[in-house]
Amino acid sequence: MAETSAEVTRLIQRVALRDRSAFRQLYQRTSAKLFGVTLRILKDRAEAEEALQEVFVKIWQRADRFVPGGSSPISWLVAVARNHCLDILRARRPTSETIETALEIPDSSPDPEDRTMGRDERARIEACLGELASDRADAVRGAYLDGYSYEELANRHNVPINTMRTWLRRSLMRLRDCLTG
Structure with a gap:
């Protein structure tokens, strides 16, 4: 195995010098393994075959970046x-949605009529x-808002808790009468 590793290292170094014969030998020795890598990742035989060719173009272009002894070849x-x-x-994934998709998202803000009605209700x-x-109005705002x-x-109002419950219950009844009357 060490001889094979040393041999592949030597081939990559020769490819860095643009040795076509070394490139052909490197392809023959490693293409099956690299095809397995591309196929495992891409999961499509035709795409993996095309990717393998592109990988070997990159290897040809970048062989000078290989550092012997840094990692195995x-x-x-x-x-x-x-x-x-x-x-x-x-590259398969879309980078973003189109503007047309954004235009299809409904506006959740109230329309002018709803805003006017809400303002009137408030x-x-x-x-x-x-x-x-x-003090009763302040208690209602404090509890419900x-x-x-x-x-x-x-x-906060220095009254017993039962008194506060009574204030709130009676205040809500008065508010209901006011709003419905």
Whole structure:
């Protein structure tokens, strides 16, 4: 195996010098293994065969980048094949959606009529809250808009928790009457 590794190293070095005979020998010794790599990654025989040819073009162009002793020559060749196949897979994926796709996404914001109705409704709610005592209106806003618990509101207004529950229940009943009347 060491002789084979040394032989492949020698062939890559000769390919770096543009030795066509060495390139042909390198292809004969390693193409089956590299084809297996391309086929395993791409999962399509025709595409793997084409990729193998492109891999050997890269090997011809980049043989001078191989550093003997850094890694095994087969590992270097496999890395070239693997990286080329991964580039092919990346190229398959669309980079982004088209602008037409974006135009098909519905607008979830309210239309002008809904905004006007919402504004009118908020104004009615605020007017009804204005009819409550200020501490009661503050408790309703705290509970239903700010998410405070009964206990937090009771502490904030210095009243027992049951009193806070009563305030909120009665305030909601008054708000309902105001909004429906």
